[in-house]
Amino acid sequence: MLLKSWRIKAGAFFLTVLLFGFIPFALAEESPSIRSDPEDFYPSFQSDDPRSILLNVPSFTYDKRSDEIDSYPCTTCHGDEDLPPNPRVRDLEEMHAGVMLVHGNGRFWCLTCHSLNKRDYLVSLKNQLISFDESFLLCGQCHYERQKDFFFGAHGKRKDNWILERKLAVCTECHNPHVTKIKSRRPVATPQVRKGLKPMKRIVHEKHKIW
Amino acid sequence: MKKQKENQLKIKIKNRPDFSRRTALKALGTGVAAVGAVTAGRAGFGKTEVPAEYGLMDQFGEFFQQHYKKMSKEEISGVIERIERKYKAKYDLDVKVGDTPPFPGVVFGYALNINKCKGYRECVRGCVEENNQSRDPQIQYIRVLELDRGSLNLEKSEHYYDDQTDVPKDGKMYLPIQCHQCDNPPCVKACPVEATWKEPDGVVVVDYNWCIGCRMCANACPYWARRFNWSEPVIPKDEINPETHYLSNRPREKGVMEKCTFCIQRTRKGELPACHQACPTGARVFGNLLDVNSEIRYVLENKDIFRLKEELNTEPKFWYYTD
Amino acid sequence: MILVSFVRDCVQQLFMGGRYYWSWIFGLNFFILIGLINYFRQYNTGLILTGMSDQVSWGFYVSNFTYLVGIAAAAVMLVIPAYIFNRPEAKKVVLLGEGLAVAASLMCILFVTVDMGRPDRLWHMLPFIGRFNWPMSLLTWDVIVLSGYLLLNLFMPLYILFHEYSEKDSNKKFIFIAAVVSMFWAISIHTVTAFLFASNPARPFWHSALLAPKFLASAFTAGPAFIILAFRVIDRSDAYRIGHKAIDLLAAIVAIAMQVNLLMLVSELFTEFYSEGTHSASARYLFFGLHGFNSLVPWIYTSILMNIVAAVILMVEKWRRNNTLLSIACVLAMVGVWIEKGMGFVIPGFIPTPIGEVFEYGPTWTEIFISLGIWCAGLLVFTILVKAAIPIQRGRLRYRPE
Structure with missing residues (x-):
């Protein structure tokens, strides 16, 4: 008899725990999605200012790229009346013969990115002027996913500080806009084994077969 | 004043x-x-x-x-x-030993883009120069592994790929490994004298004047991140970095353990770690995990990420991500 | 007063001995001296004089340490029958076993000390004065159980011998309690040492639940085997008749423990290789070699062969009772387990490293000489303890008030 009532009590207790145990789950708010992809990043309205994209971007600074370019400003030559703008697509023979335009596999030519009339500027697809310092506005027209990563820090390189002022390396600091593929090169010296010990003979790993 | x-x-x-x-x-x-x-x-x-x-x-x-x-x-x-x-x-030499405390409300995290790492080992060089690591015998905190594309089996990795061949090589990927500053660090548990511990900013440090050199921590580390001074470290005088921190890059002695500290001598002043600054490809992202607007948080929340040996429950604060 | 003459009489015993005794003592001291010289060099130059590296950060020293913890634990195999079951044949020799435990624990402590990078900072481990990371760090557990075991095994024989010497009755209850404590303590020292390794998920080869029982099984082969050999030497030197009964008891223990040990080896092999994954890399390196590196393969098969032969000899009662065969089996078991602990357990745990590098290890002469010196120091301690204990046990040495 005693045993029976004990059992009932235990059963009731168990049920209570089971029922009320769910309350916290019911009350819990639905957690926000892990992905906080800034979807409203690209403006849906027509803007005449290529910089308007920066409105939705955490602020950053950058080093002036134009100081680094040897022949900048371009208008030193191109401002001359002897050198009238020529929009015809052709192979350049004299001054810029050294420029190999590999980028785009023949889809582009100079005036795709450089302004015809304002030589000290780049030019957007919508024919807006873009400074040489702000190449990211130009490149991002095609490479918009990269551009977003660049703005938010997943692509490119931050300089100096992780806190406060955010200074970024712009696209052209690493990528040659005409030949964008980064060349391979020698790595820094191979690590040594502990002093006094001999390195192991090189392991020739069986090449990994995908299948 | x-x-x-x-x-x-x-x-x-x-x-x-x-x-x-x-x-x-x-x-x-x-x-x-x-x-x-x-x-x-x-x-x-x-x-x-x-x-x-x-x-x-x-x-x-x-x-x-x-x-x-x-x-x-x-x-x-x-x-x-x-x-x-x-x-x-x-x-x-006048070496300045700092004691900068951690920033309040900051926990450091690191992410590395494995698509961008090309195996140049520049991070290794930057780290050695910044952190006063012994040149002879050689001590390096970062190991860059060369792997065949298609496999992440570390056992098939090449640790000593030669420096006379250009990298990246065809069909290879590169995976730098350094201290992952675990949030649940097995090395800290293992130390018999509490000579190593996790700081409030999440960095695992060593008191080089307290370590007894038993190497228990090195055995416990699943990322092979700890280095021992098998003899008196040697650094040429003109290569010593005089800007140091007590718990980080001050010159060490024989018989003690050392490790990567995310360059707290720099990062606790707001600067970026030396390996981050040395990386020529921008593969590295560093920042405050507690700041929802930080770059590291953007990477962790928007990229495909993974951590090494997550199954060991060490909770590394070092992530790898892809483009 | 009695205590003073007890100490004096015991010390006096140490200086009484024949030619063999003195050349034994001299030989031991010679190797201790060589060990000391080598240790001084290592202390000054650093552990770079060893073969250890960041890849294989523990080597010969810790291997010997692990082995000797087992030897120390084995003394309890005499304590249990002697004090708990009151077996007279075990009672006769239990003090020798405890002497061995003292010597072995001392060697353990020495091996850990020479393995340290900064032995001058040993005081950092002292509770209250230093910082003792207990209970988190397994090494602190090892310090506690080892030093406790050393004290326990030093105290118990001293207590008994002192009472025999002064011809007083010793407190039986007290001895019984101490015996029970040391029984559990012996198990604990080897379990804790096994946990020291098993606590590292970074090293899958060590991270096994089988480790502690396997350590105990192999300890209860090597330890009693060593005691049997020591008894045979003492028996022959005519100093003390041990008789066959105690040796029989120990031989049976070795036989059983060796079989258990082999069973565990089989179970380990099955688990590692039936469904072999990346975590089996160390086992593959040990038993078959990895990427063409196989310096430990001959060692492990030698060890297994020795263990099997020893097990077979000890399993057949007729062979076990043959003194020569018994001695051979004991030597095989001792050496077999020694290889199994060092080259078969500690070192392969490091290969490959957690990030997949294969870097092999071999001890240097410095390591070998220092280890030899420590072994000789342990044997010297054992000799001294036995030399002082035997005359009291035989009833030759008693307190004589002047």
């Missing part, structure tokens, strides 16, 4: 040579054996150093130096002065 300076000066005078009453009491407590050990220390560990300006009192103070976390602010500044004297005697 002026008064503060005066106070500092007072503290400095009081603590020189740093042998406070507390340590004195402890000295008495430990007794004869300790004195024997100091003599042993003079004969043995003192031998490779130049103890001209580093007198007997300093050696005594060094022997009885307390655990970093047990010392008061004044005791620590006394210890730091003594250590700076030692570097002066040893390297004839």
